[in-house]
Structure formats: structure tokens, C-alpha cells
Amino acid sequence: MTTIDELPTTENPLRTGLRLERAPEPCVMVIFGATGDLTSRKLVPALYNLQRERRLPAGFSVVGFARRDWSDDYFRQQLLDGINENSRSGQAEDALWNSFAQGITFHRSDFTNPEGYQRLAEKLKQIDQERGTGGNRVFYLATPPDSYDDIIHNIGAAGLAKPAEGSWTRIIVEKPFGRDLPTAIELNQKLLSVFDERQVYRIDHYLGKETVQNILVFRFANGIFEPLWDRRYVDHVQITVAEQIGVEGRGGYYDNSGAMRDMIENHLMQLLSLVAMEPPAAYDADSVRDEKVKVLRSIHPILPQEVANFTVRGQYGPGSSGGERVPGYRQEQGVKPESQTETCVALKFFVENWRWAGVPFYLRSGKHLPKRVSEIAVQFRSAPLMLFNDAPTNDIEPNSLVMKIQPDEGITLKFSSK
Helix, strand or coil, X not given: CCCHHHCCHHXXXXXXXXXXXXXXXXXXXXEECCXXXXXXXXXXXXXXXXXXXXXXCCCCEEEEEECCCCCHHHHHHHHHHHHHHHCXXXXXXXXXXXXXXXXXXXXXXXXXCHHHHHHHHHHHHHHHHHHCCCCCEEEEECCCHHHHHHHHHHHHHCCCCCCCCCCXXXXXXXXXXXXXXXXXXXXXXXXXXXXXXXXXXXXXXXXXXXXXXXXXXXXXXXXXCHHHCCCCCEEXXXXXXXXXXXXXXXXXHHCCCHHHHHHHHHHHHHHHHHHHXXXXXXXXXXXXXXXXXXXXXXXXXXXXXXXXXXXXXXXXXXXXXXXXXXXCHHHCCCCCCCCXXXXXXXXXXXXXXXXXXXXXXXXXXXXXXXXXXXXXXXXXXXXXXXXXXXXXXXXXXXXXXXXXXXXXXXXXXXXXXC
């Protein structure tokens, strides 16, 4: 018996009238830094879920590139453990995992060793022949930023950046994209000296969350909200990303970044731009990016003499979390005893354009806070004349719209009634 899931898209009655998704092409994903936390906690569980939902192409393969002396089998076991612990679909299914694992191999090399990239090129050719991946490559940099330069240079030197005729090659760079403006410019120049712009994907994984992807649809597909989305009706906007956990063994990395670089300049600024941007000319990457840039250019820069009035920084101390004692930030492994790095930060921004002039945007993020929540709260102005001052309803609060990103995705609208 044929099930609905097994029917070709053109024969599935449940998909009649739906826009067909583009069929993914077979490819090899090379993950640099494959033994790290990002790979086991995020990347491979996500890939496994795509496989589970039948959204990966036939022959899809993963090559883990790292310096540790791991075998293919040991690498696969580490990834399986990561899936079992972190996948939203729970424990891996044996048959599905066995099929997925057939395309997973490990490649041992130092990032600085050119010979390792030559061996990688030979391995990729072999995978093309065995699994039909057609010369298509995705290079994913899941490494500390100080390794980017060597990896990009050696990919180019090994001839892996330029695809063969009829194939494609892409490189994905996770945040942080540089430490500051000069280093971001330098990294961009390095990338474009080896790859074409169309091959480069600079990724902020926060944009993959369902509620975040729905912000533009919510704003521009619902005529009841967009007319209210400006300084005449909005009192202020709060964007919050609060975590209950601490630095979780990442003290060395975190002490060189802090909440500002780790969260504000990427995740929260992306959310601000999506909330504040004008309608794009089209729903494509270039048009959306252009409108985001206009928002960022309109933000009033915080001058040195304004810092005390527009920002708050803090650090968590020793205490308890979830009923257990936890160390303070300065007692965390890898953190300097006299560290001034912030683990909590709040800022007030003003977007100086016609739509948002005078409306404050409050951005805040921190670790070891009372609860885990990520949300965007739009608070509307109070009614210009309160008619119910002498009635039992005289404590009427302003309307608010809250877009919840995690842990529970959703959108809530608060309004008053008797």
C-alpha cells in the first residue's frame, strides 16, 4: 500500500494547489570545526531533522574537518549522541540514522596545513563518484573566528573555491563576523579574495526561528496592523533575549566578547531591523537587506557623553539557579578574576526617521536571569482621553502586542474590555 508521504508531489492530493518547493540538489557539506559544540548541538541535529522530514537530497554527505584523531565510526557516534540529546524530534530512529550516517565521514587535518586540503579535494571527488553529489559543495565554518583566515586561504589554494562547470560551491560563515568594524571589513575582503559574493552566506541562526521569519508576514500581510506601526500609535518597543544559563564552559570565549558582542550587535539588531524596516520592494534577500540597512543607518549613535543615560551593563554573581548553587561570572572557568566583561546589557535606541522619530527601542539581553524568554513587545500609546477614571476599570493598561520567539513561539495581543 502506498502512503500519502510516499506519493510524488504531483500525485499527492493534500498538496494540490500548493506552491512546490524547489527540489534540493545533492551536495557535500564540509564542516570545519566538526568536533566542536556547534556541530553536535545545532548543525547535525538540524540536518538529521531535515533528513527525517525528507527534505535532504539523495546522496547528501557530511565531511567533518578537525584536528582530532577520530575515526569515522567515533565521529558518527559523537554526532548520534548530539542528536539524541539536542534534536527537537527526540531520540534518533535506528533506520533513519543508519541511512543518514552512511554519508558521514571524518577528515583529520590542521586548519593551517595545506596538504590536508589537498587530501580533502581528493576525498570530495571520491564522494562525488560514490554518492552522486555532482561536485556541489557547502563549506561551513563552525570554528573560532581566529581560524577563518587560514581556512579561507587554504580552500582557495587547494582549488576548492571555484566550482566545476554545472556545479556550485558556497561558504557559510557564522557570527561573530569580526570583532569590530575593521576586522569585519578585513574578513569580508579575505572572503571576496577567494569567493564570489554570490557564494558567501553570512549566517545569523536567530533568523531561522519560526516567529522571527513570521515578523514580515505578520506586518505586511495583515492590513490591520501596519497602519498602526509608527510613532503616532507606538509608545515604545522592547526586544528581550533572557537566558537562565550562565556561560556553560565557554568562559574563555565569552570573556572576549560579552553580551554586547555575543547578542546585541547581531541577534537583537536583526530583530530591531525587522520590526522597524519599511516594506521591501520585493520579498527577496537583496530587497529585505536594503531596507534593514536603512534602519541601521537611521539609528542615533550613542555618543560618549550619552552612554550613562542610554546603556546599563552588569555581571552575574554567585547564587542559585534551578535550586542549585552556581558560581559568579568571575569564578567561571576561563574568566579573568578581575573581568569587566558584561553578562547583562540593556540599551535604548532611537530610529531617527519619519516612521519612528521619538519612539524608544529598548534592547536587553543577559545570562542567569530569572526566566528564559525571547520576545518582541510593541506597546501602543494610551488612549488620548481616559473616559473611565471614576469607574472600576480606571487602571486600564495600554494595548500591547508580544511576539514570542522562545521557549513558546506565538503572538499575543492585549486589549481592554469591561
